[in-house]
Amino acid sequence: MKVTGVTIIRNAIINDYPIVESIQSILPLVDEMIVSIGDGEDSTENLINQIGSSKIKLVYSTWDLSLRKGGVILAVETNKVLAHVSPDTDWIFYIQGDEVIHEKDQESIRKAMEEFLNNKKIDGLLFHYRHFYGTYDYVGNSRKWYNVETRIIRNNPNIRSYSDAQGFRKQDNSKLKVAKIKAHVHHYGWVKDPKQMKIKQKNVAGFWISDDASLEQYLATEDFFDFSQFDSLKKFNGTHPMVMQNRIQQKNWHIELDIKKNNLKLKYKLLHIFEKWTDIRLFTFTNHKIIAQQKS
DSSP states (O other), X not given: OOEEEEEEESSTTTTTOOHHHHHHHHGGGOSEEEEEEEXXXXXXXXXXXXXXXXXXXXXXXXXXXTOOSTTHHHHHHHHHHHTTSOTTXXXXXXXXXXXXXXXXXXXXXXXXXXXXXXXXXXXXXXXXXXXXXXXXXXXXXXXXXXXXXXXXEESOTTEEEETTTTEEEETTSOBEEEEEEEEEEEEEEEOSOHHHHHHHHHHHGGGTOXXXXXXXXXXXXXXXXXXXXXXXXXXXXXXXXXXXXXXXXTOOOOOOOOTTOOOOOHHHHHHHHHHHHHSOOOSOOOSEEEEEEOOO
């Protein structure tokens, strides 16, 4: 079984992406790691080289910044890096620059890849998600945050990154048939000090805002992100991946969020309660169809 990891990254230092931790977290699970570096304004390449793994292969890409709608540029770049995967690869492990895998889940992920390797009905493996918000102590628990997504796909050129690269679909737009596995992705994209969070958001706003006037208006907003504007959060009482420990210890901001606060409308409160008791999320958009569950 051959596994190839892939990721895309641009301006990792300017935008404070935990890309090093992302890559390190899946290196034990992959035979090679292809990192596509976009043409940015910082020394992202040097940052990746400091990891010092022979598994890492760097490729380079010029991002088409004229693609300014719905994050489609991220899917375009993801499909570019998928094209570098060799034909003898069985599974492709895709990870984004703000996602990290916990070491306690590595064995379960490896077993899942082995379990479904020869089941050609399975297009990909579906992970659970934890979305951290503000600090490393809070996670989003509303329907605003996607609770599952495909992060391992079969090496099949018919499978392509979809929309803003959150997930994958077939080239005919059909959903992937996936197996839900016993592993989580820790998503840290919303964990930054308030100033750095707004810097990052302004830097990537053009990936989603296509209207010049709207973009200009957003870029003129204050350089401070208000983390108090959330709908529902809960305290995180688990552990973070070991590769994140240095970053967590270096945190130099403090945010206290009132998790008793709940801004959910009645409809979403009822759906939230139903999901809490059944582990079933109703009426939600997905790029997949779950047809199997991990056994081992």
